[in-house]
Amino acid sequence: MRLVFTDARVWRYVITAVSKIIGEGVFKAGPEGFKLRAMDPSRIVMVDLNFPPEVFEEYHVDEETTLGVNIEDLTKVLRRAGKDDKLVLEAEEGRLKVGFLGKGERIFKLPLLSLEYSELPEPRIKLKARARMISTVFKDLVKDLEPIGDLATFEIDGEKVVARASSDVGEAEIELSMESGNLLEVEAEEPQRSSYSLSYFSDIVSAAQAADSVELSLSTDMPCRLEYSLPQGAKLAFYIAPRVE
Amino acid sequence: MKRVPATLCARCKGGKLLCGLSACPLLERFRAEVRAFTRMPSTTRVYGATPPSLVVGERGYPRVAVMYNVPPGSFGEAAKIYDDPQGWWGRLSLDEIVRLRSGLLASTLRVDARNPWVLYEKEISLATVSTRPVSSEALLEKPPKPSLRFDGVLKPVGLSAPARLVRVEENPKPPRRLEKAVWDDARAAEIIGELYFSGVDYYTIIRAMSAGLLGRLRARRLVPTRWAITAVDSIVGETLRRGVRENPLINEVELYRGEYLGNRFVVILVPAAYGMEWVEVWHPSTLWTSGAREPVVIINREDWRGRWNYMDGGYIAARLAVLEHLYRRRRQAYAVIIREILPDYYAPVGNWHIRETVRRALQGRPEKYASIQEALDRAARLFKADLRGVLRSLKIVRQKTLETWMQP
Numbered sequence: 001m002r003l004v005f006t007d008a009r010v011w012r013y014v015i016t017a018v019s020k021i022i023g024e025g026v027f028k029a030g031p032e033g034f035k036l037r038a039m040d041p042s043r044i045v046m047v048d049l050n051f052p053p054e055v056f057e058e059y060h061v062d063e064e065t066t067l068g069v070n071i072e073d074l075t076k077v078l079r080r081a082g083k084d085d086k087l088v089l090e091a092e093e094g095r096l097k098v099g100f101l102g103k104g105e106r107i108f109k110l111p112l113l114s115l116e117y118s119e120l121p122e123p124r125i126k127l128k129a130r131a132r133m134i135s136t137v138f139k140d141l142v143k144d145l146e147p148i149g150d151l152a153t154f155e156i157d158g159e160k161v162v163a164r165a166s167s168d169v170g171e172a173e174i175e176l177s178m179e180s181g182n183l184l185e186v187e188a189e190e191p192q193r194s195s196y197s198l199s200y201f202s203d204i205v206s207a208a209q210a211a212d213s214v215e216l217s218l219s220t221d222m223p224c225r226l227e228y229s230l231p232q233g234a235k236l237a238f239y240i241a242p243r244v245e
Numbered sequence: 246m247k248r249v250p251a252t253l254c255a256r257c258k259g260g261k262l263l264c265g266l267s268a269c270p271l272l273e274r275f276r277a278e279v280r281a282f283t284r285m286p287s288t289t290r291v292y293g294a295t296p297p298s299l300v301v302g303e304r305g306y307p308r309v310a311v312m313y314n315v316p317p318g319s320f321g322e323a324a325k326i327y328d329d330p331q332g333w334w335g336r337l338s339l340d341e342i343v344r345l346r347s348g349l350l351a352s353t354l355r356v357d358a359r360n361p362w363v364l365y366e367k368e369i370s371l372a373t374v375s376t377r378p379v380s381s382e383a384l385l386e387k388p389p390k391p392s393l394r395f396d397g398v399l400k401p402v403g404l405s406a407p408a409r410l411v412r413v414e415e416n417p418k419p420p421r422r423l424e425k426a427v428w429d430d431a432r433a434a435e436i437i438g439e440l441y442f443s444g445v446d447y448y449t450i451i452r453a454m455s456a457g458l459l460g461r462l463r464a465r466r467l468v469p470t471r472w473a474i475t476a477v478d479s480i481v482g483e484t485l486r487r488g489v490r491e492n493p494l495i496n497e498v499e500l501y502r503g504e505y506l507g508n509r510f511v512v513i514l515v516p517a518a519y520g521m522e523w524v525e526v527w528h529p530s531t532l533w534t535s536g537a538r539e540p541v542v543i544i545n546r547e548d549w550r551g552r553w554n555y556m557d558g559g560y561i562a563a564r565l566a567v568l569e570h571l572y573r574r575r576r577q578a579y580a581v582i583i584r585e586i587l588p589d590y591y592a593p594v595g596n597w598h599i600r601e602t603v604r605r606a607l608q609g610r611p612e613k614y615a616s617i618q619e620a621l622d623r624a625a626r627l628f629k630a631d632l633r634g635v636l637r638s639l640k641i642v643r644q645k646t647l648e649t650w651m652q653p
Binding site: 242 | 552650
């Protein structure tokens, strides 16, 4: 297996977010792309990552390969990704070779773990409201809620998104709308409202740096789905289970 | 005068000065009230044995006050009782503890925290971790002033006076394992773990940490006692947590209870991935809530990754006790710890009693329940305050998992 990706920093931000959810993970490289789908041990968050072959500069996978990786260690290595570095991933003899191709080549080797690959199903949900925004808008939204509370409540109707947090510290209310220009798209069959632990958003918001836009979909008292659109059509999505009254 | 909300006080406990004032008005007033307690010797020469221990202050760090506590005129085993949380538990009343501590005399030295060796050379550091109390003498600059100090994390400190000289007169005998650790040039976190697992007394480890006896040799510091207590609780807790979250789950919902010094605890263990919720209920007319009409409720949460909403000395002590229990059983659980502070808890005497009460509660036989709801209904009946609303809003009740939507 040998993969080359143009911008190593995309991987850095994406895997950093993934490392907040799982300590170890199994990637699958096959004809459909490079994938990971996993749930955190408390079964509240799921990550669904898919880099199809065409987003890579080079994609050589002779046979379907599973790669068990210590995500924490991989994150440490990827943190060394610099501007203008390309990322090279190779599997060889029980090791994952992570290379940065920029001015010269830097190579890291990590042991592959013998972990079982199990195909997780995607949650079976139909979400009635969705809103798309520039990724930095989403990041600021999460950062704005953080000083106040650990529970974030989102309300989406056909025109706007209202996010709230409240605690004994105080209250926060952030409104995004088409009108004020901080939403790219919004739609809802009817107004939907749901609450989630804010810390899960804080964990995965770092991936926003790699994405152009973020789409938040939810239904009342149902999981939400956050999808980051990464360069060249790679996909990174998260599901977060709600807290209900 | 500035009005400070009781929820803020209950969260701060005089330690963090969240109100922005330069000293805690509640503590100041309380100290003035109990000053009447103390007997005042007029001498400037003090003999007694230690431990009873060293307290390192945090004011003015790194130029800190080191209080060398001795009970004047008490030696050997008679001196030990002045600082013996595990021996006190369940036997001494709050009055007795306050009275014991007010009989201690703190000879105060000003020391640079970055140079703990000053105390080491005089054997003061080793004296504080000695397994048997050692006699000592202090020459005071002036007769002691009564200043009973109270705190949510520290044990009360009695009289104090600046000292000209503190002399240790016998050879301290630290636990063998600790004696070795003093010359171990390794990170404090590593050594603390080793000492803990080799069975060195928990409170001795805290004193060693505070006296600057642990850590990389070139980076040794005196650590303000309050920080040292929290540091040891979180370091040991973190090591245990890493083990616990790999363990299989418990099978049923379990409920444990304990009470001491007007502090009532219920611990509910739930078969679910590790995490904790800490519910603290202060009745009106306890120290921190004198302005409140209704009980004040504070909630702290920790997620699977071990991150909590805010650092709290009481929480981290109770958490340690729960993690110890799960680690020993080789099981994993989600824990709800409820602490109700009744009006009888008129003086905060440190967080040791929280650690010890929860430890002992978990040694008891649990009541078992088939569902979280049943256990919470039962718990609600065990408290004086009406906690039904609070317990209904717990994360463990309200947080759904994705599995609900993944069933085929």
